[in-house]
Amino acid sequence: MEQKYDFGLVGLGVMGRNFILNVADNGFTAFGNDLDNEKVDALIKEGGDVEKVNASTSAKTFVNALKTPRKIMLLVPAGKVVDSVIEGLLPHLDKGDIIIDGGNSFFTDTDRREAYLETRGISFFGAGVSGGAKGARRGPSIMPGGSKSAYAHIKPIFEAVSAKFNGEPCVAYLGPKSAGNYVKMVHNGIEYGLMQLTSEIYDVLKKGGSFTNEELHATYTKWNAGRLQSFLVEITSKIFIQKDELNLSKIGLLDQISDKAKQKGTGKWTSQNAMDLGIPVPSIDIAVSMREISALKEERIAADKIYDRPKVSPMEKVKLEKLAEEALYFSFIVTYAQGLHQLADASKEYNYQLEIAQIAKIWRAGCIIRAGLLADITKAFQGDKNLPNLLVSPTFVKKVQSTVSSARELVAYGATNGIPLPGLSNSLTYFDAYTSARLPLNLIQAQRDYFGSHTYERLDKEGVFHTEWED
Template sequence: MQATYDFGLIGLGVMGRNFILNVADNGFKAFGYDLNTDQVAALKAEGNPDQVDATSDIVTFTQSLSLPRKIMLLVPAGKIVDQVIESLLPHLDKDDIIIDGGNSFFTDTDRREEYLKEKGIHFFGSGVSGGAKGARKGPSIMPGGNKEAYQHVKPIFEAVSTKYKGEPCVAYLGPKSAGNYVKMVHNGIEYSMMQLTSEIYDLLKKSVGLSNSELHEVYSTWNSGRLQSFLVEITAEIFTQKDTLTGGDLVDLILDKAKQKGTGKWTSQNAMDLGIPVPTIDMAVSMREISALKEERVLADQLYSRPTPLPISKAEMIAQAEQALYFSFIISYSQGLHQLADASREYGYELDMAVIAKIWRAGCIIRAGLLADIADAFTAKPDLANLLLSPAFVGKVQDTLPAVRSLVAYAAQSGIPVPGLASALSYFDAYTSSNLPLNLIQAQRDHFGSHTYERIDREGIFHTEWGDQ
């Protein structure tokens, strides 16, 4: 069998099928593999037979690929990745390349890279964002790992990725599991932005009774301004979707229980391990968990009274909501990028925040007009510790604060939950406070546990026998 195919892909579900068709559309011959014969048939039916083919036979698959083999896995994270790798190994040659394009936990990527290195096989993780449509038309791709191995895949990834003003939204990010880590934090930011968008929707609906048609107009208008983003864009579209079963608005018929696949939780957990505060991401994860308690929430709603929303004009509410969403989007990016910068130092990723912001400008779920400004901020100061410290963002944030404070207070008085927005404001107030009440916590710790404390007036570590005067 002649090995003439440039690229192999394992996992021909919707995401995998769309990605491999994208590869084929961009002039590379691609060969797919899936144990599910229906998935194989679906790819063959849709693809150009001169550019793409597929099989359920692992030998046929591996022998069809030119050397070094470039094989991408788009399969669910976890044990199945290891199972696929083991099934491939007997059929690979030294210097072949395996790419994990799924949302694998970053430590799993490090483990697999070390394991395969001993066998002479290159392995790296590469985040792919944009959903099924993005995979077909152009995703944002976040590869990391062996830099030399990436060079073999680079022409393909640059061709299939989406473009922002002509620049491909893909870049080599760093060694080891840098690609999977960046994708994980991307998803944490995504959780946060989705939660914030939904809270603003809830406020607009419960406070001034905006109809779905009005909500569509509001979000559409916002998407034409500084809030331009994929999530605001699709939110506007959601409000116009009719239900094929009842003819009503579909959004009103969807159960308020949000599921999760784990990447947001991983972001939150790892931030705690690193000691980096990401409370708005944390709250977004917690709200999905609270949403799962539907039966308990219904019961609790019957036990407690709730205030009637305070009177406010539509114009005022819409104006404040726009400023609050803009502010909280900035905070979401600030927290996620802060975590990336610290992880880069901790894990030796050598991440460039400006490059990350650039490849997020198009193709991915968190793409937004704001990212061009964020890229500029980190280009101007590559070692910027936090986006809130960028002179370019001080004015953007400062101008929104009166509206944000007003809206959070309004929501609290009206009994409308906005935990994401409230956490974003509290994070900002804490991060920008030169004095916090943690001196009292240190005193408490020393009082009950002799944990010692530091002083503001002299160097050293101190302990007091509390109560002794």
């Protein structure tokens, strides 16, 4: 009798190969598929036993090798490639088979594909996978959403391969339709914000305190042992002391890396959709904008020659380090608050039925934004599942109150000395605006009514009003 495999995966790049090997390590048989012969051969060789891990370039051979209902995961680039792979599989599938998109697909594409495949009798759901190539091998955080009955078939495999936090798997069914892809999108938006903030703090320590790479390594290592414990702070501490393998200079690798940051689109999608929903996420918005500004390298060099920059007034290292730690902690909280606010609103708009505490729990290990803060975030939303914003949670009020003054001082220092701190500045501005009972937007309402008769509301009387502002 021909052997049938438990799990199938299309796309045997580094991420896909690592994920399928992780599946095999956890007691399930797995079969891979890729158009590239070399990738197929590499998987078979690394798998070591074809009865546990096998692969083929043929879609028909691949599908026929799987147990029914077939559980097929796609780890291919988002966009038209996903549709192409689906069309290539369809002629060989049976009703009841399951396709899982594990890539960073835009959430509306997931809704479209689910509706299309439902007409063919095929179950479909999106599952965001975070943790990078190493996470795929050792245990990622997985964010599935879509058909709940279809997820039941894949649940044992996902729970086995996912990262664990205190023994709990970092995966959970999140909701219907594109809930999983949406949560992964916002995860990546938060990731953009946190990365921008860690880079700004690095910049101000280097320019304002003349911290060497070794001192930066020691500082970030110390922070990672405290309340800033997180994957991003941890890897940043290691980056500072990475040697240059090309040995073209005696300085560290970081100082030889171009300052033009690239992006794949998930941060931009988060920002764009937040605007569609009317949810402010300025810490994420500016992180996207800074990557775009960074791409203007030649223009930046030319502009730098035109304008004078303030001479940086050094700050005593111990003081600067204290301000930086507190400001970074403050802005981390604000960035998570914005992303979670967006998730809560999107859940209502798209009927995802998301539980924010559950999302925070599965982010505690495996994913890129895993951090000690997520334990407190989980607690905050377990205490009040309808919490409108993390900033008003009793769990976080004192944490914010004790660090916001350092954020103010550091933003002022950066502005005075010409050190750009846009992520920190936007986090502080968001906080000040969100916690202000009165904003000057009454003037904007008056202006709109003046030039466009858009009307306004009053504080002292119910109703909608219009004024003839000119005789």
